[in-house]
Amino acid sequence: MRLEGKVALITGAANGIGYAAADVFVREGCYVALIDFDEEKGKEKVKSLNELGVGKAEFFQGDVADRSSVDSFVKRAKEHFGKIDILINNAGITRDGMLHKLSAENFQKVLDVNLTGVFNCTQAVLPHLIENGKGKIINTSSVSGVYGNVGQTNYAAAKAAVVGMTKTWAKELGRKGINVNAVAPGFTETGMVASVPEKVIEGMKAMVPMGRLGKPEDIAKAYLYLASDDSDYVNGTVLHVDGGIMM
DSSP: OTTTTOEEEEESTTSHHHHHHHHHHHHTTOEEEEEESOHHHHHHHHHHHHTTSOOOEEEEEOOTTOHHHHHHHHHHHHHHHSOOOEEEEOOOOOOOBOTTTOOHHHHHHHHIIIIIHHHHHHHHHHHHHHHHTOEEEEEEOOHHHHHOOTTBHHHHHHHHHHHHHHHHHHHHHGGGTEEEEEEEEOSBSSTTTTTSOHHHHHHHHHHSTTSSOBOHHHHHHHHHHHHSGGGTTOOSOEEEESTTOOO
């Protein structure tokens, strides 16, 4: 097992990519703290994971945009598991709109969760990784943050900034034994695209050389690689998991 005995904290873990990652990590021997704002769904998903018979998952309710909430769930996770080895900054939201219609409120809300949330969680977990002398931080960016996307001024801005923070932290923390990398998913079959019209979905697929949208498991397996010892000399990279949509 590639993560035997490790402890991972995964934000946005009650649904989609975050839950897929929790599932993959538990199956690889990892103890997982699932963090999500949705307490009902989070507890339900932890129950499902622990029914696998490994009993390695625990849910902690929290809001990544609220620093006091972050400090609380990080503290509780550390007390419960005894350590933290891996942080997956996966939580994210969308509030799409063309520039001329995008409200200041929706612009700021996306930055609060998708950007400030990454800062909050990383800064709160960092002392525990430094204490270990080793750790893995994986941030979720997006192809939108690298290439831009119509109607996503807020989302693209936040995800581009995540790339910049990832590279900065990789330079700051590498000498402390901490690897910092990012994953940039392409169009992925999650709740974020569930309401998109079928005609638009078909257009998305046509843009991808692989001919399909990504699955949450595709992104989860990228997280697994970057969280495992196999990536110990990978630092400051942005791993695109997008079917080759932009080449």
